[in-house]
Amino acid sequence: MEESYPPRKYLEEERIYSVSEVNRLADNQLKGIEIWVEGEVCDLRLGYENFGFFSLRDELAVLPCVIFGEALRSLPLQLQEGISLLARGVLGIYVKKGQYRLNVLEAEESGEGRLRKEFLRLFRKLSEEGLFSDEIKRPLPEIPFSIGVISSVEGAAVRDVITNIRKRFPPASIYLRSVRVQGEGAVEEIVDAIDFLNRISPHFQIEVLIIARGGGSLEDLHAFNTEEVARAIRSSRIPVVTGIGHEPDYTIADFAADFRASTPTGAAQKVVPYIADIIHGLNVIKSRMESAWKKKLDDLGKGLEYLSRHRCFRVPEAFLLAPSQTLAEAHSSIRESWIRALSEMERSVQYHDLKIKGYARENRELPMAIGLRQAKLVQTIRWFLKERDEEMVELTHMITGNLRERIRNFEGSWRFTGGKLVSLNPLKALSRGYAIVYPEGSKKPLKDATKVSKGDQVDVTLYQGGMKCEVKDVIQESRKSHADLPDDFFREP
Amino acid sequence: MAGEGMTFRQMLDRLEEITQTLEREDLELEEGLELFEEGIKLLKESRKKLADARGKVEMLLGSIDEGVVREELAFGEKNEDLI
Structure with missing residues (x-):
């Protein structure tokens, strides 16, 4: 091949060439090389019907091309990104810009673009394998405080990601692993960066990874359309969000990721929430908590007030009266029934006594024995009655004792709760030396110094007594330390 | 706490x-009182976590085997005006 090239011209060693001369020289060297070349069309820009710029490429290289006027109009096909083209042309250099290119004279389509075919083949293979399925997607953290970013430190994408994270959620830390995002070594560096950030994540508590790159041709995005990168994304323990290219660009990496944002900015927006939203959520929680607590105290206050009106607190004796009456009645009726039973027994004993005395006239030895048994019987009955009587007394003590105990407990908890209510009373703060300031004639306490002006009258309420004062000066100093937080973000309960 | x-x-x-x-x-x-106090403390803590911390922005260089170097990145702060 080399011998067919035009012979190398001898350059004058002593001479200093101008830029245009050098370019022209190089152009002369290339001129006359007419070739057929096959490649995929990319980076296409058409200028009406007069000219077209594009590149032809294969897996390893890109060849800039230009096509003019008649050649463009007589093409048997519509020039499109991604189509495979077989072109004939002459090599040359655009002297003005020093750009090497092929001036295409004629061309025909040579089948589907190889890269696109490769993309589709890989997509089908990996999706059949289940690598893109929703079930294996990892959930993203809702509020990450540590984020790993894989991108080129020189690119615009990394800047978009970092500034957007900063803007939305300043507390998050960002750890960048800079990689080449196209060309030789890009695939290896991206795969290595995913592994690297996973391995150091215990140290940095990285919760989510962003892989970002700006837009580009299919060739530029090639690294993100490789099996290696797709598998590395899936084998990451940390969830991965991609923000590669522009809206319509889909890469194999996008399908493998746990979430695909259409741009680097979109990835940042997906990964971190707006800090203002979180703060708003906290404020909502705070006011819900406070109003629930206030309601609880109000309810308790009402309950206590209602209770304090109860008869048992106003006339505790009355509360005890009814049960003790019942008790006394029960006691006496039990006692009476025992006495009745006893007297019946006595009567029956007397009756038998008479009968026995009758027998006794006929037999003299019997009365002694009967008298003895009679006395024993009476004794047994007395003893029985005494026992019951003691039990009754004991029972009465127990019941009244229980009642007293309950009243005491009730009183105790009432005092405790009441004491708490008192301590939560804002006026109590006055006793610790605080004061409340009202604008003159107003019932609403003053919270903001800017609401009064020099010379205004204000009323000051102290723990004991109050004062009428005149404002000598207004100091507009804010006590807030974080001016970016909403005013109502936090107050002491 | x-x-x-x-x-x-x-x-x-x-x-x-x-x-x-x-x-x-x-x-x-x-x-209720215990919970309310815990809630207020948690609110304070979470606010502190949001407001006090300003995250780092660092580039991690080197390798795990040979040592990782942390280099602070300025953009997002200094260069923000340029964007």
């Missing part, structure tokens, strides 16, 4: 739990 050793998410979840318990009718005063 309330919130110690908890992630931010866990703190938010606990706050929601506390609030829902406080909103219940049948809660005892003593339990």
Whole structure:
């Protein structure tokens, strides 16, 4: 091949060439090389019907091309990104810009673009394998405080990601692993960066990874359309969000990721929430908590007030009266029934006594024995009655004792709760030396110094007594330390 | 201290739990007071976590075997005006 090239011209060693001369020289060297070349069309820009710029490429290289006027109009096909083209042309250099290119004279389509075919083949293979399925997607953290970013430190994408994270959620830390995002070594560096950030994540508590790159041709995005990168994304323990290219660009990496944002900015927006939203959520929680607590105290206050009106607190004796009456009645009726039973027994004993005395006239030895048994019987009955009587007394003590105990407990908890209510009373703060300031004639306490002006009258309420004062000066100093937080973000309960 | 050793998410979840318990009718005063105090502490803690911390922006260089170098990145701060 080399011998067919035009012979190398001898350059004058002593001479200093101008830029245009050098370019022209190089152009002369290339001129006359007419070739057929096959490649995929990319980076296409058409200028009406007069000219077209594009590149032809294969897996390893890109060849800039230009096509003019008649050649463009007589093409048997519509020039499109991604189509495979077989072109004939002459090599040359655009002297003005020093750009090497092929001036295409004629061309025909040579089948589907190889890269696109490769993309589709890989997509089908990996999706059949289940690598893109929703079930294996990892959930993203809702509020990450540590984020790993894989991108080129020189690119615009990394800047978009970092500034957007900063803007939305300043507390998050960002750890960048800079990689080449196209060309030789890009695939290896991206795969290595995913592994690297996973391995150091215990140290940095990285919760989510962003892989970002700006837009580009299919060739530029090639690294993100490789099996290696797709598998590395899936084998990451940390969830991965991609923000590669522009809206319509889909890469194999996008399908493998746990979430695909259409741009680097979109990835940042997906990964971190707006800090203002979180703060708003906290404020909502705070006011819900406070109003629930206030309601609880109000309810308790009402309950206590209602209770304090109860008869048992106003006339505790009355509360005890009814049960003790019942008790006394029960006691006496039990006692009476025992006495009745006893007297019946006595009567029956007397009756038998008479009968026995009758027998006794006929037999003299019997009365002694009967008298003895009679006395024993009476004794047994007395003893029985005494026992019951003691039990009754004991029972009465127990019941009244229980009642007293309950009243005491009730009183105790009432005092405790009441004491708490008192301590939560804002006026109590006055006793610790605080004061409340009202604008003159107003019932609403003053919270903001800017609401009064020099010379205004204000009323000051102290723990004991109050004062009428005149404002000598207004100091507009804010006590807030974080001016970016909403005013109502936090107050002491 | 309330919130110690908890992630931010866990703190938010606990706050929601506390609030829902406080909103219940049948809660005892003593339990309520404890929860309310815990809630206020958690609110303070979570606010502190949001407001006090300004995250780092670092580029991690080197390798795990030979040592990782952390280099602070300025953009997002200094260069923000340029964008």
